[in-house]
Amino acid sequence: MSRPAPSPIYTLRGAGGALNTLHFSCQGGDTPLLFSGSGKGSIHIWNLNTRRALKIVEGHAGSSVIWVSTLQSTDALISQGRDMQVCLWDLSEGRCEVVDSVWTGSVGFCQCSTLETSPGNFLLAFAGEQTEEIKIIELPSKSQVCTLVPDAKLGMVMCIKLLQVRSGPLLVAGYEDGSLLLWDVTQRSRLSLVKAHPEPVMCLTFDTKRLRGISGSSEKKLSSWTLDRQNNLQLQGCVTLVNPGVSQLCVRGDGKLLASAGWDHRVRLFGWKKLRPLAVLQYHTDMVQSVAFSDHQDPRQRLLAAGSRDQRISLWSIYSEGGDTG
Template identity: 60%
Template sequence: MARPPPDPVFTLRGSAASVNTLHFHCAEAGLPLLYSGTGKGLVHVWNLNTRRAESILDGHSGASVIWVSTVRSTNTFLSHGRDMRVCLWDLHEGRSTVAHSLHTGSVGFCQCCLLEADGSKTLLALPAENMEEIKVMELASRTLTCSLIPDDKHGMLMCMKMWQTDAGPLLCAGYEDGSLVIWDVSYRRPVSCLKVHPEPAMCLDFDVGKQKGISGSSDNILCSWMLDGQQNLQIQDSVPLTNPGVAHLCVRGDGKIVAAAGWDGSVRIFSWKRLKPLAVLQHHKDLVHSVAFSDHLEPSKRLMAAGSKDQRISLWSIYTES
């Protein structure tokens, strides 16, 4: 018999609003920090040893925070809100001030994405006022590198992910018509396009090592896809879900499992190799907006976090064997 799904290790309460986005920051030994962005415009910085928020950042004037991230090389923290701003925070020596902000012009729900490649400039891709457009900026100088607008009409930009290759950065964007487009950022041109979903592509993630990605939609199908040697998209596998709607996807750093945040309040865990269903984690009482994995060097200490509209964050220790 299959083992029953586990319970969370613990649950963080105190957000007082929908938890929209999560990000682990593993800077030092011990448990990482966990950043969460809420529907009331606040960012909580959670100390997982005390299981309390050690600071609360308020920079988006009450507008929902939809993405948070850190730049490892400079220890910069970024937050993206529905006030059409990306805030760059100075958190050094206990400070909690917005050092700079970038105007996006976007009123959609597409999250920014960050590319921090070794020896290269850190790039930030953000949705723009034109709902199909992606702007890519060099973060340190805050200068525009390029603007990516598809020739064909795919509708609103919904999600994106950027990664580094030997030939330069690539970006996969998901659009309202269910299409995925692979962009060559250096040459500012699309290199591949494939309609993967009949409904809008709500979320995606990409495994650089395996040249394989996964995307979810408002329908009840998860799709994995590959990039061939010519960077062409090819659908690999699909798996049906009991209930429709996937808000977020995250492939764990070791390439063993992938987590899907469901509109039905469940987090579904699949093997990344063949999309075999492994567990359904049913803890939250409302839609799960975000899932994130810590990248702790010791497998036994890896955690997964899930943030929900029910204002709670659950922490899980699952499939931690190396």
């Protein structure tokens, strides 16, 4: 049975548009930060101590910002916009300027994914100009690694996630026909294909410690799956939701909690081990499009952020939920 739902500890307003993406950076220095990307093309850098925007930057010519992240070892921000550009920002010493960019050619909403391969070097995966195409490059050199195109007709690539396992970097992708496809990045080859949903895969996430992932779509179901020792995807089970539609999924760093961003304006919390429902967070008045757990070193400081089409970000303290997650 679900627990009584808490209330947000505070909210952030002033994004000026629908919130498409959120990313925490709370381990560097004394100022915990939250980055947000809006439908109006702005990136807000929120100071979580003052609960105000530290900086507001524009880098995608007013086009919707659909993904933001940080490259930890290089003090850099990376952002993706509907202008088909991925921008690399220099944040060091108070600067905030675009130092490089990558043209993707993608007209879809598929968010990029990064993976650090060595200090200062990253893989960047993004949807390409062709609807089923995924391109992977190295940063900062921008050298081409591979282009991944499935043999079967799976439709548009909807979501991607780079993974680091013992055998090397892998990529799991969700497609328009509901399929999940696992790629070996080094060998540029297809490893495994499963049909996880009857509808397009809208979002997915993966826990590399447990070799387990979960995906969502426009239906009333989350699909759980694992990666076996032969690097095959195995469908494991599903969670039935009250209302259809999931925008994003996120597993907390300690592997205890799963959060889902719902089209029904709600955030749902599950125990990640058994996918047991824990709480339904109700605050927003429109579709929740992004959820993110903070990376505070102190577990008692960890937060959950949710961004919505209602132009607000809600912050929730759910540390107490971690004791009995089941």
